[in-house]
Amino acid sequence: MTEHLTIVDHPLIQHKLTLMREVDTPTAVFRQCLREISQLLAYEITRNLAMTTRRIQTPLQEMDAPELAGKKLALVSILRAGNGLLDGMLDLVPSARVGFVGLYRDEETLEPVEYYFKVPEALEDRLVIAVDPMLATGNSSAAAIDKLKEAGARNIRFMCLLAAPEGVARMKEAHPDVPIVTAALDSHLNEMGYIVPGLGDAGDRMFGTK
Ligand code: URA
Numbered sequence: 001m002t003e004h005l006t007i008v009d010h011p012l013i014q015h016k017l018t019l020m021r022e023v024d025t026p027t028a029v030f031r032q033c034l035r036e037i038s039q040l041l042a043y044e045i046t047r048n049l050a051m052t053t054r055r056i057q058t059p060l061q062e063m064d065a066p067e068l069a070g071k072k073l074a075l076v077s078i079l080r081a082g083n084g085l086l087d088g089m090l091d092l093v094p095s096a097r098v099g100f101v102g103l104y105r106d107e108e109t110l111e112p113v114e115y116y117f118k119v120p121e122a123l124e125d126r127l128v129i130a131v132d133p134m135l136a137t138g139n140s141s142a143a144a145i146d147k148l149k150e151a152g153a154r155n156i157r158f159m160c161l162l163a164a165p166e167g168v169a170r171m172k173e174a175h176p177d178v179p180i181v182t183a184a185l186d187s188h189l190n191e192m193g194y195i196v197p198g199l200g201d202a203g204d205r206m207f208g209t210k
């Protein structure tokens with residue numbers, strides 16, 4: 001991917017995103033739309049994967065047929081809301097390996113602290129797609145990508161549902177080599193760090209917590 005930010009403005013994505021944004025949308029509809037949008041975003045973010053060919057036999061003749069090259073993709077969920085993007089992505093890429101990064105913000109230092117980190121082996125040989133639905137300040141996403149790079153990842157993409165300009169700028173500064181794919185770029189962050197107009201707390205809405 002060459003663009004730093006790709007906004008996937010496909011009508012189906014935008015229609016489903018509107019349903020997700022609405023305050024009264026039930027949890028089940030929110031989850032179903034999230035799953036479907038992640039499938040569509042996964043389609044876009046994997047568009048230019050490396051390919052090779054394999055000699056196969058069709059019922060009619062032999063041919064050199066295209067297939068994905070290299071090691072299986074690694075999808076890495078940034079806990080906890082990132083988990084909501086996994087199912088839809090795994091619908092499309094069922095053999096992908098899956099990792100998890102958990103970070104919280106230290107109340108005193110305001111620095112991200114890692115509480116969980118488990119990723120597939122040979123990260124350096126895989127395309128790594130880090131997922132988190134809301135790119136807000138960008139601090140936790142940038143910190144998660146720091147950790148992935150420390151673990152050896154060299155080819156990383158970031159997929160989210162909504163991005164704020166502040167988060168995109170933070171990621172561009174910290175990780176200019178990591179392309180971002182999102183369904184929408186919203187207006188700004190409010191004083192609480194929520195994306196506006198946004199959809200509220202993505203984790204609470206997908207898991208039905210408050
Ligand atoms: N995280 C969320 O879940 N929502 C926002 O608006 C910002 C960060």
